[in-house]
Amino acid sequence: MNKALLLSLVLFCCSLQMQAQTLTEAEVTAKMNEAFALNNAKKTAEALNAFLLVGRNTEQQRNEVEHQVYVCSQTMACMCYETLKRYEEAYLLAKKLMSGGLTEKEKKDVGHLYAMNGYMYATSFMHRDNRQLAKARAILEEIMPYADGKVREYVLPKIPLSWYFEGAEYHLSQQYDKALACYQNALKGFQEQRRVTDEISVLKQIATIKGLLYDIVGSEDAYKKALYLAKQYGKPDVQMEILKELWYIRKTIGDVRQAQTYSASMDSLVEATYDLQTKYNYYNQKGNEARGYGQYGIAEQWYLRGKNIAERADAKNISANKHLSYSNLRNLYAAIGRYDDALQYARKAIEEFQAHIPVGDATYNMPYMALADIYRLMGDKENCYRSLDKIFETVSRIVDSKELYHLYTTKGRCHFAFKDYQSALNDYKKANELLATKYPQTDGDRISLLALIGGVEHQLGNYAESEQYYRKYAEYTKVLYGENSLEHINAQIYLANAEGFAGNVTYGCNDYTAAVLQLKALMKQRIPYMNSTEREGLWNPLSSLFTMMTPYALEAKQTQTAFTKNCYDALVMSKSFLLESERSMYDVIKRMGTPEDMHDYTTLASMKNQVKAWEKDYNANADSILSVSRKASRLENLLMNRCKGYSEGTDFMDVDYDAVKHALGQNEVLIDFTDYISQTQGRKYAAYIINKVQDYPLLKALFAERQIDSLGIVRPDMYYSEDYSEDVLKLLWEPLKENVSAGATIYYVPSQLLFQISLESLSLPDGSLLGSHYHFVRLSSARELVKMKSKSNSNKANTAVLYGGLQYDLETTAMAEESKKYDLSNLLALRGEIARGDSVFHNLQGTKEEILKIEDLLKRNKWQVSSYMGKNGTEESFLNMHGKSPKLLHLATHGFYYTPNRAENVDYLKGYTDAMSLSGLVLSGGNAAWLGKQLPKGVLGGILTANDIARLDLSNTDMVVLSACQTGQGKATSEGLYGLQRAFKKAGVGTIVMSLWSVSDKTTSEFMTTFYERLTDKKNAWNKRKAFEKAKEIIRKKYPDPFHWAAFVMLD
DSSP: OOHHHHHHHHHHHHTOOOOOSSSOHHHHHHHHHHHHHHHHTTOHHHHHHHHHHHHHHHTTOOSHHHHHHHHHHHHHHHHHHHHTTOHHHHHHHHHHHHTSOOOHHHHHHHHHHHHHHHHHHHHGGGSGGGOOHHHHHHHHHHHGGGOOHHHHHHHHHHHHHHHHHHHHHHHHTTOHHHHHHHHHHHHHHHHHHTOHHHHHHHHHHHHHHHHHTTOHHHHHHHHHHHHHHHHHTTOHHHHHHHHHHHHHHHHHTTOHHHHHHHHHHHHHHHHTOOOHHHHHHHHHHHHHHHHHTTOHHHHHHHHHHHHHHHTOTTOHHHHTTHHHHHHHHHHHHHHTTOHHHHHHHHHHHHHHHHTTSOTTOTTTTTTHHHHHHHHHHHTOHHHHHHHHHHHGGGGGGOOOHHHHHHHHHHHHHHHHHTTOHHHHHHHHHHHHHHHHTTOOTTSHHHHHHHHHHHHHHHHTTOHHHHHHHHHHHHHHHHHHHOTTSHHHHHHHHHHHHHHHHTTOHHHHHHHHHHHHHHHHHHHHHHGGGOOHHHHHHHHHHHHHHHHTHHHHHHHTTOSSSHHHHHHHHHHHHHTTHHHHHHHHHHHHHHHHOOHHHHHHHHHHHHHHHHHHHHGGGHHHHHHHHHHHHHHHHHHHHHHHHHHHTTOOOOGGGGOOHHHHHHHOOTTEEEEEEEEEEETTTEEEEEEEEEOSSOSSOEEEEEEEHHHHHTTTOOSGGGGGSHHHHHHHHHHHTHHHHTTSOTTOEEEEEOOGGGGGOOGGGOBOTTSOBGGGTSEEEEOSOHHHHHHHHHOOOOOOOOEEEEEEEEOSOOOHHHHHHHHTTOOOTTTSOOOOSOOOOSOOOOOOHHHHHHHHHHHHHHHHTTOEEEEEEETOOOHHHHHTTTTSOOSEEEEESOEEEOOHHHHTTOTTTTTOOSTTTSEEEEOTTHHHHHTTOOOOTTOOOSEEEHHHHHTSOOTTOSEEEEESTTTTOEEEETTEEEEHHHHHHHTTOSEEEEESSOOOHHHHHHHHHHHHHHHHOTTTTTOHHHHHHHHHHHHHHHSOSHHHHTTEEEEO
């Protein structure tokens, strides 16, 4: 009410002449004047009572004057109510006045009070402690026609906001359909008012709800609309948050290409902003990505960056995210077994959470769930159960069924881990009962409980019940996620195993086969769009689904059936999968790509190698690692998308039993070894035997690794001694020999422990070698056999490059002079400038003579030979062969392979954990780098790791001979052997000659010289394997101890 209106009312009432009702005319006039005086004196309560008394005496409004007095007194009473913040009474009185006969001017004045007080009264129902949103909205809509000016500005947004709050309430109570309807009403209101910030917020909530309702398309659509608005109105932190959700949606449904696009958008956004919230969201997202791909060191650095922002004193608006940062680091450390660090951040997360939650709140102890899980992983039953007790202190106050579900499933996991299966079953069933009060069986959490209950029933020996739960799990995952989803494929495999234990083997085999075929099709669809990191992240958790078909077949006694064939197809798929996928990409670029593609591929390889070098010290090189990793990922995604235009690059996935069988000749057999983990016997071995005539492969169970361990073999050469060979043959060869005819060519693919054993070198009771009765060909995978048989005889020039007689101690000036001979650009020379070490490689005197003899033999047979000796055999000279390698490459030098634990004692290797960085060859000047000397800028150190070799193109090389120690060693995985063997295969080399242990310089030189004498003999016709076996035979006669000759193996 403005001052002019108030003054006119005072003047009017002071001169009032009227007929009184209860009060006399004079008394009404006096009371009115008294009321105004009290109001002017700020005695609002007393003034209110006086105005109300006047109103009661003039309410009948029997004439115009009395009407005016009544309206005036009640208008003033409304104003007093407003001043006293008694909005409900002001609103109701104004509403009463508005229902009477008011003039237009009176309506305007009273309407203002009606709207203002109605607004204030309505908003009281929007507060958390008195929330009645429908009532609030009804009042707001009622007063809306009378609201003008500022009041209108207040009222308008409150109507959609009430819908938003109501949607949030339904959201929290998991009534998602109702929540969605409310959010959509809120969105409509905000759009009409062009309140963009609120529109973005409600779109994000709609996207979330649609995701919870498994409407992925609708969820993504809502996020895209929100992203568009956030871009239009310059909200980088909101853009980052939305992009993160869009990336997650696309990754979940397997749309790799679009996920990469969203990831690139996040990269671009963070580079263009200084906003701390945007950077915080980005760092956590990159940490999540890296963790998902198994890049735990990189994930840690991203998470630490986010934590540092959250802990900054000048980032108070982000400090609320400290709990998220601590939780991310807690979960990461728990996943990788760094339990002390996980416990530290678990306690930080608890402290941070409880600092913002009232002590009596039902959720106060919820963070103890994560602590219980960490102790579960540690096998600490006492502290695990103590943490569970802490969680359940407040369980009686928790009413939300989803929160209770999480509590009981955590408890179930812990009971299961400590083999209290009946308690675990009770916990999971309790969780399901709680969810069932609100959610149908199609709810995602209730579906996941089917698998958990099925697993416990299996452990309790209730196989029929287990099968029923897994069957339901498979049915519901198919409906919820789709037939070709990873969730449903996993569910089918669980069902297949349950069916097998329940005695329904035929159904189990059919379900397992269907699942693996679907998985293979899914991978062929996704792989072409994935960079190497994404492929590894996809493959590592899935590989066991392929390899575990073998023990299933053995249990089901399906040892030579159609199912056995499917099992073998899965095994072929699994071996060297990542190696073949990367090599496939290079082959596509080499055959069909542009010079730009090849340049980008080489740059990418160098960037990855640089990151590997930096990973020795994550803390010191964190910024560089994160920066180059991000750039490498972008470059690889661009390259992958270009390559897809040339070829899908998935042909290697088509190699199967039929292709392998077709590649075999008469009297040829393939023995493909495999291994798996048995719950009761540890690692066990089996083999598939394939020949030209049988319809299906034959699967044979072999031995448990503990049986080999029990023999007491402590050195690899002991496998071939008379004391142990009989027992080794009994375990490894006796089950197989009846399926192989005398004199057959036997191709074999080792697995795990068998990478250390050369079948052909095993000694028979009569003193002869197994290799003298058969022709053995060692393969890295069955795909190599298919390639070998499909290759046409090339007319490569007879060129050879030989390394030997190297000087490992060189002055850095001499190294710099040698380095100048080669223009490697920076693509192949990206390496650290300083390295540290603690031992010296001594010159190998026999290797110079070895090289000179081989050079002479080759030249006499018209070969073009380049020999690198002394100071000339530098790392630069080796890298210079990239793309122009010789037909024959011979390296007589030191080789090395260290496990991560052993590498801790070697400064040069300390910090590396991957086998490709822990294995390699030493070239001229290598001691400088190994001992940590400062090298001139651009000079390479002479330590050639497997990672260095793997990024080269040595595809012209038909054979590489590694006349060096430990070159056949590495880390054994289901994927294959990681080390020099993998490096040269990835580089494109055909045949590799290597050693399984350290052999003396003298014996090695003799063996190599003998090998080349036989190889170049015209009668031999360049038969590599025949020459190799003949050389072993000759050296064995001279040095009967297997230590001297059994180490050498030839791999195709």
